[in-house]
Amino acid sequence: MDYAQIGILVLWIFLFCYIIVASIDFGAGFFTLHAKITHQDKRVNHLIARYLNPVWEVTNVFFVFFFVGLVGFFPDTAKYMGTVLLLPASISLILLSIRGSFYAFENYGPDTKLQWLAMYALAGLFIPASLATALTISEGGYITKHGDHLDLKWAELFLSPFSWSVVFLAIITVLYISSGFLTFYASRAEDWRAYKLVRYWFIFWGPPMIAMSLFVFLTLRIQNRAHFLTAVQDYWYMFVISFICFIVALILTLARKAHGVAFIMVILQMFFAFFGYGISKLPYLLYPYVTIDHGAANGAMALALIIAFIAGLVLLIPSLLLLMRLFVFDKDYVKGKK
Structure with a gap:
């Protein structure tokens, strides 16, 4: 395994960690709004607030590491992706700013306004x-x-079934992961009123996520046949393992048992699906212009980045686990006693 492969592996781990942590955060925000509109906020919003208060500030650290590392390891991505993704990236930054600002207003302001929420x-x-x-x-x-000039085909992007299927899969996956965690969290807190609601959300969003995942594969066959064939022929077993993890998580939730194990199954489900997609995509980062070998940083720079980013993982993941242990999973904190 050369430096480029190690580099993309480390970056993919950062991105995976961001997807899990951010999905819990993003989905919890939507469920807060849903509960507020349906007048169920007294049942569940206190549970969500107990999770978000100590965690929300550190969510984007993983994404920052990934973005900086991607440009550092593969400078050509800045040329290609930086040009064509200027508008989507700008929208994401604006939304992140809005989210952070209104989170502060909601939690530290004198009252909670529905528009802010x-x-x-x-x-x-x-x-x-x-x-x-x-x-x-x-x-x-x-x-x-x-x-040297790059143009993005906006019309084709907006009219592409593959494009919209990926967007809807991202949204549904956020709601699925978040509701899975909140089900586990509510059971640990022994908050059975909230548990009944979030458990329903988790069971509800599971089947649509699987259906949308299959639709993404079908449209990928049209969009990038080479990637599709590599995924289904060489790495099919990773997606099968992912589906098995989904079934186990669903069965445990339906049986109202071992919700901690069920959420671990959710994480493993996402892990195998996400890494199966990533591995089958190699060597391309941007088809057909950028590969992990073409445009990668030189050996000395790549080694320095690998050491720095592994050190970042060693620091960030234990820190997040410690934060969870001290606050989120503290026996008294999770039950709202402190």
């Missing part, structure tokens, strides 16, 4: 939708190159 919640769904555009474009077919 709506902006906070909807921004949490639009962020993964806008970021998913990068994965869509990376499959190829949306960029034209004239010398």
Whole structure:
């Protein structure tokens, strides 16, 4: 395994960690709004607030590491993706700013206004939708190159079934992961009123997520046949394991047992699906213009980045686990006693 492969592996781990942690955050925001509109906020919003208060500030650290590392390891991505993703990336940054600002207003202001809560919640769904555009474009077919000039085919992007399927999958996955965690969290808190509601959300969003995942594969066959064939022929077992994890998580939730194990199954489900997609995509980062070998940083720079980013993982993941242990999973804190 050379430096480029190690580099993309480390970056993919950062992105996976961001997807899990951010999905819990983004989905919880939407469920807060849903509960408020349906007058169920007294049942569940206190549970969501206990999770978000100590965690929300550190969510984006993983994404910052991934973005900086991607440009550091593979400078050519800045040339290609930086040009064509200027608008989607700008939208994501604006939404992140709105979300952070309105989170502060909601939690530290004198009252909670529905307009603030709506902006906070909807921004949490639009962020993964806008970021998913990068994965869509990376499959190829949306960029034209004239010398050094790059153009994004906006019409084809907006009219593409593959593009919209990835967007909807990103949104549904956020709601699925978040409701899975909240089900586990409510059971640990022994908050049975909230548990009944979030458990229903988790069971509800599971089947649509699987259906949309299958639709993404069907449209990927049209968009990038080479990637589709590699995924289904060489790495099919990773997607089968992912589906088995989904079934186990669903059965445990339906049986109202071992919700901690069920959420671990959710994480493993996402892990195998996400890494199966990533491995089958190699060597391309942006089809057909950028590969992990073409445009990668030189050996000394790559080694320095690998050491720095592994150190970042060693620091960030234990810190997050410690934060969870001290606050989120503290026996008294989780039950609202402190």
